Amino acid sequence: MTDHHEEYPEDFVAGLEWMWGAGFMSPGGPAEVATILKGVDCRGKTVLDIGCGIGGIDLLLVKEYGAAHVIGIDVEAPLAQRATQLMAQEGIEDQVTIQLVEPGPLPFEDGSFDIVFSKDSIIHIPDKRGIYEEVYRVLKPGGQLAFSDWYGSHLPSTPKLEEWLITVGLTFDLGTVDGAAKLLHDIGFTHIDYEDRNAWYAQNMLEELATLEGENYSKAEALLGKDGAVKRLRSSRLKKQVVDQGLLRPGHIRAVK
Numbered sequence: 001m002t003d004h005h006e007e008y009p010e011d012f013v014a015g016l017e018w019m020w021g022a023g024f025m026s027p028g029g030p031a032e033v034a035t036i037l038k039g040v041d042c043r044g045k046t047v048l049d050i051g052c053g054i055g056g057i058d059l060l061l062v063k064e065y066g067a068a069h070v071i072g073i074d075v076e077a078p079l080a081q082r083a084t085q086l087m088a089q090e091g092i093e094d095q096v097t098i099q100l101v102e103p104g105p106l107p108f109e110d111g112s113f114d115i116v117f118s119k120d121s122i123i124h125i126p127d128k129r130g131i132y133e134e135v136y137r138v139l140k141p142g143g144q145l146a147f148s149d150w151y152g153s154h155l156p157s158t159p160k161l162e163e164w165l166i167t168v169g170l171t172f173d174l175g176t177v178d179g180a181a182k183l184l185h186d187i188g189f190t191h192i193d194y195e196d197r198n199a200w201y202a203q204n205m206l207e208e209l210a211t212l213e214g215e216n217y218s219k220a221e222a223l224l225g226k227d228g229a230v231k232r233l234r235s236s237r238l239k240k241q242v243v244d245q246g247l248l249r250p251g252h253i254r255a256v257k
Helices: 008-018 029-036 055-061 077-090 128-138 160-167 177-187 198-210 216-245
Strands: 048-049 068-075 095-102 112-120 138-151 192-196 251-257
Touching: 008 077, 008 177, 008 216, 029 055, 029 112, 029 138, 029 198, 029 216, 029 251, 048 055, 048 128, 055 077, 055 095, 055 112, 077 095, 112 128, 128 138, 128 177, 138 177, 160 216, 177 192, 177 251, 198 251
Parallel strands: 048 068, 048 112, 068 095, 112 138
Antiparallel strands: 138 251, 192 251
């Protein structure tokens, strides 16, 4: 089995949920899922969710978007366990399968899915062409992908970006959103639609900081402990500078096989 160092301990996940809602580990919550799925009809479809985390999105895909069956995959066992528990609590374990996988090729047959979805997880995968080729392989002809992810910029890195990457402690591989779109085109995808969301996230960062500063800081300490609150606030302040510099840019991509 491929070694994988778990990067999302329980206290870190608690902080993410506190900022972005129960079941969510990245910005925007249900509203951002809606923007990713713009023009994508999940009703009655079989959906693969790459990087399902703790399962909030998989719950939405079934309950709000009408997916017939969702398979959520993740490489971190504690996250997959929490997602599995959530599906059982919500009584939809017959419609959502959570699967722990190894990094590498997707463990599914060709043409298995109508839709492949991912929210802010592909950033952890260094082989972008490889994962996009795998998505193409497991999609049915005419199937759709709908991703959001974190992207970098064509601008050179800065000390603030490097400092934030060290502070956040996550393994990121930052491509560009237009570079990702070109890869998808080269692989054979059509109807490629991509959107840079940096302006939206720059505004969202103000809300993120508001959950950590001022009178809310004592709540952060109660949830995360003193050291955890200090680290979370420092990370968010650094991230805002990086986002304002344009060096960390969320983006959406939709395409058809």
